Amino acid sequence: MKCRICGQKAVIKLRQHNLALCEEHFDEFFLKRVKKAIKEYRLFGQSDKLLIAVSGGKDSLSLWDALVRLGYHVDGLHIDLGIGEYSIRSRKITEEFAMEHKFRLIIVEAEDFLEGYTVPKASQRLRRSPCSLCGLLKRYVMNRVGVEKGYDVLVTGHNLDDESATLLGNLLTWQEEYLRRQYPVLESTHENLLRKVKPLIYLTEREVAAYAVLRSIKYVEEECPLSRGATSLEYKSALNQLEVHHPGTKHRFLHTFLQRRPFGSAKSLQLLSCSECGYPTTSKVCSMCRTKVRLKESSHEIRTS
Ligand SMILES: [Zn+2]
Ligand SMILES: [Zn+2]
Numbered sequence: 001m002k003c004r005i006c007g008q009k010a011v012i013k014l015r016q017h018n019l020a021l022c023e024e025h026f027d028e029f030f031l032k033r034v035k036k037a038i039k040e041y042r043l044f045g046q047s048d049k050l051l052i053a054v055s056g057g058k059d060s061l062s063l064w065d066a067l068v069r070l071g072y073h074v075d076g077l078h079i080d081l082g083i084g085e086y087s088i089r090s091r092k093i094t095e096e097f098a099m100e101h102k103f104r105l106i107i108v109e110a111e112d113f114l115e116g117y118t119v120p121k122a123s124q125r126l127r128r129s130p131c132s133l134c135g136l137l138k139r140y141v142m143n144r145v146g147v148e149k150g151y152d153v154l155v156t157g158h159n160l161d162d163e164s165a166t167l168l169g170n171l172l173t174w175q176e177e178y179l180r181r182q183y184p185v186l187e188s189t190h191e192n193l194l195r196k197v198k199p200l201i202y203l204t205e206r207e208v209a210a211y212a213v214l215r216s217i218k219y220v221e222e223e224c225p226l227s228r229g230a231t232s233l234e235y236k237s238a239l240n241q242l243e244v245h246h247p248g249t250k251h252r253f254l255h256t257f258l259q260r261r262p263f264g265s266a267k268s269l270q271l272l273s274c275s276e277c278g279y280p281t282t283s284k285v286c287s288m289c290r291t292k293v294r295l296k297e298s299s300h301e302i303r304t305s
Pocket of ligand 1: 003004005006007008021022023024025
């Protein structure tokens with residue numbers, strides 16, 4: 001197998017592009033795909049202050065590395081969720097990566113936002129699924145920390161596989177509002193809301209993993225232990241099965257949707273400011289602040305019963 005560009009030994013074959021590439025030309029391909037997303041969707045400019053959410057997985061670390069190589073100013077934000085060994089390892093790997101590359105990393109602990117509870121403990125107390133609580137916490141904390149520290153844009157490492165699986169899930173359940181909001185850039189519509197962007201939408205999970213390996217990026221390989229059996233993983237595997245016989249399926253599925261936007265774009269919701277914390281909400285008090293109140297009540301019940 002030879003690189004289509006230079007004829008040297010290829011290190012990866014990309015069936016959906018009918019392309020084999022050597023190390024050097026795969027690297028070039030990867031950076032080009034990131035640039036393509038930034039340019040096509042006008043995600044951000046060179047003068048923007050970017051904050052990237054880094055979990056310690058391959059997507060966020062690879063994207064951080066690539067954006068800095070492309071000359072952007074990007075700092076990292078890691079949320080320690082308190083999910084046992086998994087979180088300990090994720091935090092350590094993220095800290096080591098930042099230290100080695102001399103990148104600025106902000107670390108936040110879930111306990112500081114959940115009345116002293118970790119994600120698994122809070123989810124038990126509230127009898128609420130850990131994934132839904134974790135999603136709420138991440139959205140809130142990333143935005144709040146970014147706004148407080150003066151960043152313009154929040155960057156996440158969602159790749160082509162993540163986004164096409166989300167699209168499939170939203171279509172199967174006809175979540176029209178989610179379908180309108182599924183886009184590589186969401187503009188800020190409130191003074192305390194960051195613009196949100198996804199520069200990895202042109203790269204598959206496998207391509208991102210290959211980039212991480214070629215760049216010697218150490219990352220956490222396992223999925224979150226609490227997400228085992230999540231339907232999003234089933235959607236991913238269904239799409240990968242289609243991809244085996246029909247290379248390019250995921251890419252066409254997602255990008256035709258993004259070009260056509262058959263459900264229209266997100267309605268600009270009239271966002272209010274939460275009466276407790278001042279961050280955007282559609283009701284009087286935001287869901288994070290309501291969750292905090294319920295946690296406080298639940299620990300009170302335990303003490304008094
Ligand atoms: Zn080559
Ligand atoms: Zn609030």
